[in-house]
Amino acid sequence: MSLLPVLLWHSPSLFFDRWIIVKFYSHLYKIRQQLAPDMEAHVMLTRCGGLDVRQVMNLWGLEDCVPIDPMRWTPAPRTDVNMLSPLAVRVLTENSGCIMFVEPTISKSTAQKRAFREAIRLTLESVTTMADTTSASVSDLLKEYTPMHRLTKSARKAWSKSKLSRQRFLKRYEAEMLMTQMFACMFLMIFIIYMIHTTLGRVRFEPRQRAWNWARTGSFVL
Secondary structure (H helix, E strand, O other): OOOHHHHHHHOHHHHHHOEEEEEEEOOHHHHHOOOOOOEEEEEEOOOOOOEEHHHHHHHHOOOOOEEEEOOOOEEOOOOOOOEEOHHHHHHHOOOOOEEEEEOOOOOHHHHHHHHHHHHHHHHHHHHHHHHHHHHHHHHHHHHHHOOHHHHHHHHHHHOOOOHHHHHHHHHHHHHHHHHHHHHHHHHHHHHHHHHHHHHHOOOOOOHHHHHHHHHHHOOOOO
């Protein structure tokens, strides 16, 4: 006697809905400790109510995936490597309403590829964070040590005044901005030259030795 009519009678929504929730965990201890899954998705069942495991593998780029028995927290045995029968789907989803998967030991090449992608992701995050921090620091420095913040406020006030005042302000603004840019370029050039000479070993900072030389000879030269 076939068990399919009995299963359809007891849980018709499982088969007529044709969709099921699958959850992926990177390690088995996450399931035992009831932690959040690493990935979650809805996968369509087959016409008979089974689940093609290859859909899950293709969905997340896995080499292999093993369903977990929700009662024992151990890998569930399978007669077919690529398919879960309707009965297996019902048993695995009876308590949690989803099927939990883990990936067994992966090959060395796959591990290297994933580690490389993870390193790229972390590098991009670090660069983005550094860029945001640098932008905020430069903005604070410009507000603190340059007239840009004051000029911005003055620009908003002057824009509401007469045309003559606007022209005078714009001329003053252009002159001060030119001076600021020249100062910034000069500072940048000095900094670059100093870094080049320091890197090549032509310039030694050594403040303690220079102070000692000045105390004895009156000169800062090493």
